[in-house]
Amino acid sequence: MIKAGKIRLFSLDRRQIMAILLSCLATALSLKIPLLLKQVIDHGKMLSRTSSLGQIGFCLLISSLLEAGSQYLLSLAGDERIRDLRLLLQEKLLRLPWNYYKENSRGSLFSHVLNDSSVVKDFTVSVLPSALVSLLTVAASLGILLGLDVKMTLVIVLTFALIASSAFPLGKINEHFAYQNQAKLSRVSADLDENLANIKLIKLTNAQAGVLQKFRGDLQDLFALSRKTDAVFSVTGPLQTVLTLAGFLLILLYGSQRLANGSLSLGMLSSFIMYMFGIISPINNLGNFYMSYAEARGSLKAISEILAQPDEADPGQELPKKAADLKVRDLTFAYPGSQSPVLRDLSLDFKEGAKTALVGPSGAGKTTLINLLTRLEAGYQGQILLGDLEARNCSLPAWRDLFSVVAQDNNIFAGTVADNLLFGLEKSVSRSDMIQALQVANLWPELDLDTQTGEGGWKLSLGQSQRLQLARAYLRDAPCLILDEATANLDPESEAKVSQAVDRIAREKIVIIIAHRLSTIANADKIYFLDQGQVQAAGRHEELLKHLPKYRAYVEDQLRPLESR
Template identity: 35%
Template sequence: MMEASNKPGSWRRLWNLILQAEPPKLLLLTALLLSVMTTLAGLILPLFTKDLVDGFSAASLDRKQIVALGTVFLAQAIAGGLSVYMLNLGGNRVVAAIRERLWRKMLALPVAYFDRHKTGETISRMTNDTAVVKGLVAEHFASFCTGILSVAGALAIMLTMDWRMTAIMLLVFPVTALMMMPVGRAMFRISKGMQEETARFTAVLNRVLSEIRLVKASGSEPVEYVQGADGIEKLFRFGRREGRAQAVLSPLVSFVILLLLVTIIGYGGAQVSAGAITAGELVAFILYLFQIVMPLTQITHFFTQLQKAKGATESIIEILESEEEDLESGERNVPEAGTIEVDRVSFAYKANEPVLKNVSFTIEHGKKTAIVGPSGSGKTTLFSLLERFYAPDEGAIRFGGRGIETYALSAWRRKLGYVSQECPIIAGTIRENIGYGVDRIVSDRELEEAARLAYADEFIRQLPEGYDTEVGERGIKLSGGQRQRIAIARALLRNPDILMLDEATSSLDSRSEAVVQQALSNLMAGRTTIIIAHRLATVADADRIVFLDKGRVTGIGTHDELYRSHATYREFADRQLKLDDSAAS
């Protein structure tokens, strides 16, 4: 990937990325014109200096010259300030547009993408990589534009003053450029590696800090310290290599400046002695030399940043070019009622490692269907297929006689309500959590009614801020049973036609489970319900039980039917009964 990044195509990819952000052309053009004014004002100053040196006396200074000189200084300061501000503003708008596009893309990416990429690495693309592009566009680009204008203008005037001295000076630059090219390539490799390592380190930080309670409860601080310290050490090594490259670059630039200065003073002094040029012209020439050298340093920094931005662009474009979910294509009118048919479905996350194998069964409308079986039998994967997080490798899932993939994804998911064992809660208030994902305006009365049916209203009203109580990150301020009831209230507010319950009570104590079961009864009323459960006591009354074992359906029927005819189910049920009896005692 690094080698490819040095090809001309990578420059075009960066340029296209910026163009697609729709940069404010009028603003940038105005900034460019102001830069021209700044440069012109700067180019006039050495000419004033030449006249002062050649004919300096107190009498030669009149009010008009002083006013003119002050006006030039003032115009340069104002135009320069406005130019830098506008270029930075335009650059920030470009980067904001890239970030907005990247954020929209991330939300549209399928679950499979996040299975393949660590969360911290994805976050790093949004923050660190876009910051590199921001540095190029909003900061270094301004200096680059100003520098180009300054160098071009100064060279033009120097050629008219003394073309021989200018030619001697210009001979140094190609040699310097050849010397700096290897350093530039090294800087790209270093910056690319640093961006990748930063992404990995961010992933470690995100993983550890998001599960800090598990880390501490497990006594894993020493292990995590080693992993974090390894990332820090690798970043240090890249920083050290970058420092070495800068250690070559900076003295090289200083050497070029000093060489040019000595050459110009030596040659120019001889020209002054010979009467070919005046002392004022030599002074002006030296001043113009600095107007070339200083911008060249800025231009060098621009190309260094450009190398970094090229690497960052590849990471950003990798996300932008990833296949995304199409939420709106397809039939939007999903039938209110219908039978779900799972027809010979097979699926594997990795090739040759099937999780589901030729699975077939039906889920009747308005009925309660349970999917049970040992851990790893594919129950949660089946839910993921129903939610269309993934598509079956073989077979089909139909609703109302049509493949669910023919319905618009947004319309299909609106039919589904999902309550899981983990019960995801976002940082915010209880009100925000209950209303999360509801695509309509919800009145306080509706929200409180949903909470009441979920048996959550009572405990919410006992909290200091009621429905406006902050729940903390991932709902840490709430108990497991409270989080479950908020999730049930959220599902009630969505009013789904199809309800999916994934181990919804498995992690609760008996008292909390009883309350949550009552809430679930309210939620299941009149809905097609699909339940995953390890504990058969919670699904023994299901209209139909589908027994999954090692990715295959090995039995379908009621609890009594399976208990009589299915040996594995009977063994599974007896083991569950013993576990329930021991837990009760």
């Protein structure tokens, strides 16, 4: 398993080392073949020729078997590496603070999890081992050649050095292209994700043409980059081939001259040529190494940046089993990067067994307060207390277990109604429990447990998906139930049913309701009237109506018109 912060490009596990050893053995065997061939050509006796040929066959067979074993081990290491890398990234992506997802597009995160991990994997399990083996192969071949004929070897080394030096600038160019390519690919992925997520809006606003134009632009950027890469490499590729051929010619000329003056045998020349052919691909590997390294470094950087992000703060103090009231004291909060606080000096009490309503105009900070209570947002001043425990000192999972939140943004995912009901539940729940939950939320028999909800709950009506969230909250049975405009999409009749459901679920719980309907608010035990991030007044509906003209005006402007719709 890979551990966070430990991803290194230059690290080999036991399996990879084994694979490299096998490949080295295979190479050693195949390096013997030209020497045997030399014997076949130069030796006069038929018998020793046949035995050399037999040895060649044996070397070939064993070396291919070893190579096959090595390849299998490396592929296996690669499969494992990419599985672990992706898992590591997904784990990390589940632990990051909520703010991180607001700042980074999902599409580019997909791209890091899918593409960058693949580039890093390729480097560690394919490029690096093959470079090591290539290095050994080249070194061993040159060693053998030196033992056979020093002058001839020097000619070969010089020729190859000349060819290799032409490859270096190519590595630099490719590094640049590879980095840009990943960046552009991640943008394509981000746009694609956004387009599919917003397909309804796109259709209803007839935005296809604009969306397509933007996407075409992204693809065009990618295409322009590939075209540049293609142009550079279509010139340099053949150029390198010509250079290589010229080098060969040079070596052959020198060799044939040595052959003519009798200082080199035909068998020797043949084995030289074989060694030369044998080291072309290792030398190519080594030449491309820097290019691949640069690309992998770029991908690793993107991955490491994600892994280096701080997790959601989780100090880990467990919560006592006994229930307690929830209190907010002098709470002030500004969103990161913003100077002016959204909430200022709020003090509120949420009592067990009581329904507390948060009322106020849109933008007053009600949802922000809920996000702070549930610790989706952090970085507040003041206190959020459960009994006398401060929220930021408590274990995060334990704290979140305190709440069931039913919100306006749709929290339904693709699957069956039952899948949605069971989501995140650790206790076992029977079918009849689930049906009871549907009954409590007034969804039974309107929806069956096996009804498909579609992605984002697209196959349900908004009212159904809100009631489904309520049913889920019922099963979750957390001590605090929060409804943030949860009945906003319901007709008065279903709303009344949901209110009954809430009353049934709410017994002995802390209930926090944000609503725009008078009927919901009027029977709350306590109302906080929020405006511009501050508590303007608190009390029961009648008291507020009597004593707070601002509240009366709000009720008349905002709530009554809704009621009469």
